[in-house]
Amino acid sequence: MNQTLLILGGIFHFGFAVFHLFFWRLFNWNKDLARLTFVNRAVMQILNLCLTFVFLIVGYISIFYSSELLTTDLGRFVLAAISLFWFLRTIEQIIFFGVKEIRSNILTIIFIIGFIIYLIPIL
Numbered sequence: 762m763n764q765t766l767l768i769l770g771g772i773f774h775f776g777f778a779v780f781h782l783f784f785w786r787l788f789n790w791n792k793d794l795a796r797l798t799f800v801n802r803a804v805m806q807i808l809n810l811c812l813t814f815v816f817l818i819v820g821y822i823s824i825f826y827s828s829e830l831l832t833t834d835l836g837r838f839v840l841a842a843i844s845l846f847w848f849l850r851t852i853e854q855i856i857f858f859g860v861k862e863i864r865s866n867i868l869t870i871i872f873i874i875g876f877i878i879y880l881i882p883i884l
Contacts, residue, residue: 763882767827770843770878774820781813819843831882840883847875 784790794802822830822839830836851872858865 763831764827766878766881767823767830770875771820771823771827773875773878774816774823778813778816778820781809781816784809837883840879844876844879844883847872847879851876 790806794805797805823843826836830840851869854865854869854872858868860866860869
């Protein structure tokens with residue numbers, strides 16, 4: 762069951778990588794980011810691309826190294842770190858976006874799912 766969860770977690774992360782690649786279009790970044798200073802505009806885009814890369818790496822290791830993640834101390838630490846990432850992302854979603862918008866609440870639920878997917882194998 763835990764390996765199945767990690768495969769689902771890998772797919773989950775690949776989905777977020779694709780989602781982040783569409784940020785320019787989804788959030789009209791060509792127009793909206795133009796209002797920022799050069800440095801802030803660059804930082805936003807760089808952080809997004811780096812996070813996309815991290816999602817791809819986590820997705821890959823979740824699928825192709827699930828056995829190592831489940832059976833080694835380093836793997837269990839990585840699982841705990843990924844779970845903590847999604848827990849913190851959930852908290853940040855609530856702090857910065859609130860709970861009044863349905864889209865924000867849907868994302869909050871999705872982040873909780875990421876937290877649980879990676880928490881269960883280390884329990």
